[in-house]
Amino acid sequence: MGLVTDKSSDPSESAQPKSSASGAPTPVPPASSTGKPVTSPFDSPTQQISTSKNVPRTDDDLGLDPDDVPSAKSGAAGTPATAAVGATDSTSSGSKSDTGGQYSYASIPPAAATTSSTATLQRRTRETRRGTLDFGLLILRLVIGGTFIYHGLQKLAGWFHGPGIDGTKAMMEGGGWDYPSLSAALLIAGELGGGILLVLGLATPLAAGALLSTILGAWMWKQGMLPGFQYNMATKTGTEYESVLSGVLVAILFTGPGRLSIDRARGWATRPGWGSVLILVLAVAAAIATYLFLHGGNPLQGIGPFDAKTT
Structure with a gap:
């Protein structure tokens, strides 16, 4: 039979350093003010965390209901997926939002749908490179608008060897217009006013429409x-220029x-x-109505080879 030796209950004896097999004393950790030995978290991390903190390990510990959290498949099918990204809110550990039973702190909002206005804005942003198109349109406006301004000043003020307003009235009367004063006023307003607006690029559709009706x-x-x-x-009656x-x-209308x-x-x-x-339709209609009211007659009568008897 072996000898059974009772461990001494004397604390002073347990505090004495023990000797190792080599004879060197084994250091004993210092005691804290509470009487327990002071240890480091790095000695046994699992033991330190498990004994010092209450770490939640399950959904019940987190206060979550797995049935209320959509899976990744439901999010891929079009419904917003949710994920537990933190603890529950401060009011209650299992509180839910008022929108569909999902957790307010874990809801991921769906991507905003692209509207037609957004798509148009994105398309216009990509169309910033227009090359020399705007400069070419500026030259076209200056040439055409300047030509009409030139003829309007001839008829209004007599500049550039023009007939002036009195000569314009006489020309309209000799050309068969019933109301020469009104006809001359409409002609001058259309050429001069429309030409200025076209050069400036101001109210361009209306300016081009007025000039088109005049010409x-x-x-x-x-x-x-x-x-x-x-x-x-x-010939003097040639319409190539018009x-x-x-x-x-x-x-220009189209x-x-x-941008200049x-x-x-x-x-x-x-x-x-x-x-x-x-x-375009309104300009053509206005030109026809004005011609029929102030002049009359059918200008298309006997055009080209369609009526050989009139040639």
């Missing part, structure tokens, strides 16, 4: 002077004045829409 009236007047298709520029100006004005204009902040400056078609 179409001149086209019908010259076309109706003689039977046959009056296009040859070599035809070219009309085509350029229609082009291209806009460009006062209208640069308007939609019609760079992206004209169906409003251009409406103004």
